[in-house]
Amino acid sequence: xxxxxxxxxxxxxxxxxxxxxxxxxxxxxxxxxxxxxxxxxxxxxxxxxxxxxxxxxxxxxxxxxxxxxxxxxxxxxxxxxxxxxxxxxxxxxxxxxxxxxxxxxxxxxxxxxxxxxxxxxxxxxxxxxxxxxxxxxxxxxxxxxxxxxxxxxxxxxxxxxxxxxxxxxxxxxxxxxxxxxxxxxxxxxxxxxxxxxxxxxxxxxxxxxxxxxxxxxxxxxxxxxxxxxxxxxxxxxxx
Numbered sequence: 001x002x003x004x005x006x007x008x009x010x011x012x013x014x015x016x017x018x019x020x021x022x023x024x025x026x027x028x029x030x031x032x033x034x035x036x037x038x039x040x041x042x043x044x045x046x047x048x049x050x051x052x053x054x055x056x057x058x059x060x061x062x063x064x065x066x067x068x069x070x071x072x073x074x075x076x077x078x079x080x081x082x083x084x085x086x087x088x089x090x091x092x093x094x095x096x097x098x099x100x101x102x103x104x105x106x107x108x109x110x111x112x113x114x115x116x117x118x119x120x121x122x123x124x125x126x127x128x129x130x131x132x133x134x135x136x137x138x139x140x141x142x143x144x145x146x147x148x149x150x151x152x153x154x155x156x157x158x159x160x161x162x163x164x165x166x167x168x169x170x171x172x173x174x175x176x177x178x179x180x181x182x183x184x185x186x187x188x189x190x191x192x193x194x195x196x197x198x199x200x201x202x203x204x205x206x207x208x209x210x211x212x213x214x215x216x217x218x219x220x221x222x223x224x225x226x227x228x229x230x231x232x233x234x235x236x237x238x239x
Contacts, residue, residue: 006034007052009045010059028054029062030112037186039099043237046101048187067236069097077224079199080117086144090222091195091232098185100236106181107233110152113174113223114138114159116206135163135222136204138222140197144232146183147191153177157222158206172223182237195232197224 005015006031032052038045052059073090087093098104117136139156159171185191200223202209206220211225224230 002029002051004033005030007032007059008034008036008213009038009049010052010061011045011046011057012179013054013057013059016054023057024054025053026079029157030054030059032059034188037188039101041064044102046187046239048100062174065100065238067234069096069234071232072229073195073225073231075225075227075229078219078221079140079197079224080211080221081199082201085196085198088142088195088197088230091230093192093194094232095190095192097190098187100178100185100234101187102184102239103182103237104232105235105237106146106151106183106184107235108144108153108179108181108195108231109125109176109233110142110153110155110230111153111174111176111225111228112138112140112142112197113157113172113226114177114202114205115209115220115222116169116171116218117161117204118206118220119161132162133203135159136161136202138199138202138205138209139201140194140222142177142197144195146193151179151181153179174223174226174227174228193232196229 016024027046030052033049035048048065052061053067071091071094073088117134118133136159137156144151155177157175161169199209206218209220
């Protein structure tokens with residue numbers, strides 16, 4: 001069985017000792033029982049539980065440091081244009097607890113589609129398209145607040161509407177968007193996060209992108225996670 005010691009940093013030999021005085025021999029192996037976060041001069045000397053070997057003047061971990069967490073939203077969410085930023089169900093008020101001190105990859109994947117576009121030229125209303133086809137753009141902005149820092153992702157998608165009886169209407173044609181950031185986290189220091197969405201005022205959609213009008217056929221609300229969840233993934237990549 002390996003000696004069990006509570007190391008304080010990878011550049012500190014203690015509490016290991018050489019009974020014949022001086023530095024312990026290169027190749028000395030111990031099992032560290034302690035977690036301690038130490039960053040000095042931009043260099044990470046932190047330790048976490050596991051096996052370490054002493055090489056010249058430093059403890060070198062002998063184990064793979066892996067941590068990855070994937071968080072998913074619920075499906076088929078219906079944002080409106082009048083609500084400002086609203087929580088994405090399944091990705092609101094979450095918490096991530098880093099196992100290690102160092103750099104993590106923060107990957108965000110979102111998707112968004114438009115609702116039902118207004119029929120073209122149904123009357124004198126100037127905010128609707130003339131002709132037989134309305135190609136309407138829906139848009140908005142996702143915002144991930146991670147530990148107090150905002151990461152914004154503008155999105156858009158298109159829906160189509162034909163004059164009654166002249167063609168097929170299309171909606172929920174979602175587009176997927178990604179962003180990746182690298183952040184520094186501290187072991188055993190949980191970080192709270194929430195994903196929200198703010199839909200723009202959609203004048204070319206029924207009820208300007210708000211609640212259902214008449215029936216599902218005239219529902220102008222947007223579509224989030226129609227059949228694919230939005231995700232937030234954190235992966236440890238190193239010191």
